[in-house]
Amino acid sequence: MDFEVVILGSDANAYYMARCAYEAYGRKVKVISNAPMSFVNHSNIIDARYDNRLWDIDKFPLVLNEFVKDIDAKKIVCISSNETYARGLVTNKDKLDSRIVFNYVDLDFLESLMMKDLFYEKYKDSGFLPKTIIYDLNDELEIDFDFPIIIKPNDVIDFNHINFEGKKKIYKLNNMDEVNYTIDCFRKSSYKGKLIIQEYIPGDDSALFDGVVYCSSKGKCELFAFAQIGLQEHTAKMVGNAALLINGFSTNGYDKDVIMGFKEFMEKINFKGLAELDIKYDSRDGKYKILEINARQGRCSYYVTAAGYNLVKLVVDDLVYGKEKDFVLADKEVLLTYVPKRIIKKYVVNDEFKKKAMELYKAGKVVNPIIYKKDMPFKRILFLVRKHFRYFKDYKNGYWKY
Numbered sequence: 299m300d301f302e303v304v305i306l307g308s309d310a311n312a313y314y315m316a317r318c319a320y321e322a323y324g325r326k327v328k329v330i331s332n333a334p335m336s337f338v339n340h341s342n343i344i345d346a347r348y349d350n351r352l353w354d355i356d357k358f359p360l361v362l363n364e365f366v367k368d369i370d371a372k373k374i375v376c377i378s379s380n381e382t383y384a385r386g387l388v389t390n391k392d393k394l395d396s397r398i399v400f401n402y403v404d405l406d407f408l409e410s411l412m413m414k415d416l417f418y419e420k421y422k423d424s425g426f427l428p429k430t431i432i433y434d435l436n437d438e439l440e441i442d443f444d445f446p447i448i449i450k451p452n453d454v455i456d457f458n459h460i461n462f463e464g465k466k467k468i469y470k471l472n473n474m475d476e477v478n479y480t481i482d483c484f485r486k487s488s489y490k491g492k493l494i495i496q497e498y499i500p501g502d503d504s505a506l507f508d509g510v511v512y513c514s515s516k517g518k519c520e521l522f523a524f525a526q527i528g529l530q531e532h533t534a535k536m537v538g539n540a541a542l543l544i545n546g547f548s549t550n551g552y553d554k555d556v557i558m559g560f561k562e563f564m565e566k567i568n569f570k571g572l573a574e575l576d577i578k579y580d581s582r583d584g585k586y587k588i589l590e591i592n593a594r595q596g597r598c599s600y601y602v603t604a605a606g607y608n609l610v611k612l613v614v615d616d617l618v619y620g621k622e623k624d625f626v627l628a629d630k631e632v633l634l635t636y637v638p639k640r641i642i643k644k645y646v647v648n649d650e651f652k653k654k655a656m657e658l659y660k661a662g663k664v665v666n667p668i669i670y671k672k673d674m675p676f677k678r679i680l681f682l683v684r685k686h687f688r689y690f691k692d693y694k695n696g697y698w699k700y
Contacts, residue, residue, distance in 0.1 A: 301618045302371040303610060304328045306362075306387075307379025308335040308346065310636075314600040314667035315377055316344050318610040321603070330365050332382075336685075337668060340677035353459070358386035359393035366395050373618050376400045377572075377610065381412050382455055384594055399617045401515045401571040403593060411593045414452045414494045424563065426588040428580075431495040435485050439477070439495075446472045446498040449480055453491030462487035468538050470498060499578045499587060503530050504549060504648035507586065508540055509557075509575035510599045511564050512612045514622065519569075521612065522561045523602045523628040524552075528651045529637060532696030538576070540598040541636045542646070544658065545605050546629040549650045550579060556586055557627065572609065574599060598634055600667035605630040633658035634665055637689050645693050 303319040305312050308331035316327040320343040329338055329346040332353045338346050347365060351357040366374050374397045378384040387394070388405045402408060410416040415432040422430070429443050432452070441447060449469040451457035464483045471477050484493065499505065506527040513519045526549065529542040546552065560575060574596030576589040595609055603609050605628045615621040633655055635642065646652040658664055669682060 299371045301373040301375055301614060302328065302366075302369050303375050303377065303614065304330065304366065304369075305377055305379065306352075306383035307331050308333065308338045308348070309379055309597075310337045310668055311379035311595065311597050311599075313337040313341070313344070314603075315379060315595065315610060316341075317667070317670050317673070318600070318603050318608050320672075322608045322611045322614070328365075328369070330362070336681045340675050340681065341673055342675055342678075343670070343673045352386070353382055355386060355389055359390040362386075362390075362398070363393075363395050366398065369397075372397065374398045375610075375614055375617055377613060378402075378594055380458075380594065381408075381592070382458070384408060385412070385455070401613060401617060403570050407569075408593055411591050412454055414450070414454070414590065415492050417590065418494070421567075421588075424588075426560075426563065426586070428499055428578075428587045428589070429497040433481075433493040433495050435481065435490075435493065439481070441477075441495065443497045446470055447477070448494075448496040448498050449477070450494050450496075451484075451489065451491060452494050453489075456491050457489060460488050462489070465535070466537070467535055496589075499580045499582075501579065501581060502647040504528055504646070504651045505579045505581070506530060506540070507548070507577040507579060508543055508596060508598060509560055509577055510595065510602050510628075511561065511569070511573045511575065512609075513564060513569045513571060513573075514616045515570060516622070517565070517568050517570055518622070519561050519565045519625055520616075520623045521602070521607055521626050521628055522557055522564075523599075523605060523607075524548075524557045524560075525598075525601060525634070526550075526651065528642065528646045528648065528655060531636075531692070533692050540596070542642060542655070543598055543601065543634050544631065544651070544654060545601045545634070546631040547654060549648055549654075552629070554627065560586075560588075561625070569593075572599070572613070598636075598667065600665065601632050601634040602628055604632045604634065604665040631658060632663055632665060634667065636666060636668070637693075638686055641689055641693055 319327045508525045510523040512521040525543040525545040527543045531539045572595045574592040
């Protein structure tokens with residue numbers, strides 16, 4: 299066999315990337331993760347293994363090499379669903395089975411994206427970033443922009459691996475009392491990194507946009523997709539993740555010049571691999587601001603596959619077959635949703651977006667990344683039904699407010 303695909307992770311991202319591989323090549327997909335999650339459990343299209351040593355950077359190569367040793371393939375294409383596994387691949391590239399291939403930036407570049415202080419310092423003059431303060435927990439704090447403000451952890455990997463009372467992925471704070479309380483929670487926790495403090499860009503969820511890019515192993519941008527978000531997740535641990543979006547559409551007008559500006563930026567910084575850009579439209583100056591760049595596909599990036607460009611096939615064509623492709627803008631209109639239709643009707647604030655979403659629903663141009671008709675064993679159906687109804691509670695009691 300020319301190649302085999304291995305997905306690292308067990309979250310929704312890992313599931314739909316396995317789905318992409320299955321849709322492209324029609325064979326069961328190998329998945330390895332630190333721990334099981336319901337997204338990949340009870341799947342007919344996934345062969346999943348779990349090993350808690352996988353999050354240990356020093357033991358990572360041993361675990362992965364053991365996993366792939368019996369795979370009969372000339373090349374093994376590894377794709378990560380999160381930063382931890384991407385860093386494991388990049389850090390240990392010289393210790394891995396020689397058949398293993400992947401397309402990620404080098405370690406220094408990867409760290410500059412994962413460690414947000416490095417990212418904001420490196421690209422502060424790009425014109426794409428909001429006002430930002432890098433805050434050390436031992437310093438005095440001075441904020442020179444208006445409330446509300448956003449606070450989020452600088453070290454994503456460390457933050458993901460710990461728990462403490464009041465932990466949230468993103469904090470939106472309205473006054474100094476809330477700021478001081480939040481910082482005190484961080485100080486009392488085992489988190490030792492810095493904090494990112496930013497101006498809050500006003501707007502409901504439809505001010506958020508998602509960009510997905512693929513730059514080949516030779517550094518050429520081959521694909522860009524740009525989608526408007528209608529709803530993000532509203533729970534404390536999930537806010538910041540899109541739950542509903544439309545590719546190839548914007549209530550501000552689908553401006554290809556804006557998209558090409560982001561494409562040129564990614565090429566200028568010599569990015570390689572799949573990336574997700576978290577973007578917000580700032581109505582105050584009419585500009586789109588990058589909130590962060592993830593050096594991997596995002597939780598909702600399956601819409602690119604639904605628009606006709608299979609994410610896994612992009613990587614395989616590059617790394618296995620060495621195909622060089624002309625740039626394409628993936629602008630086919632597709633509605634991607636994790637949430638039920640009733641949630642869309644009730645909680646989407648932007649009426650124009652809601653109208654378009656309902657039109658796409660009626661036309662059948664809608665996809666849910668984790669609902670795959672060819673993968674519906676009974677236990678998986680139970681998981682999906684529970685998740686469907688849990689969304690009503692999540693939005694009713696939602697933490698995130700505009």
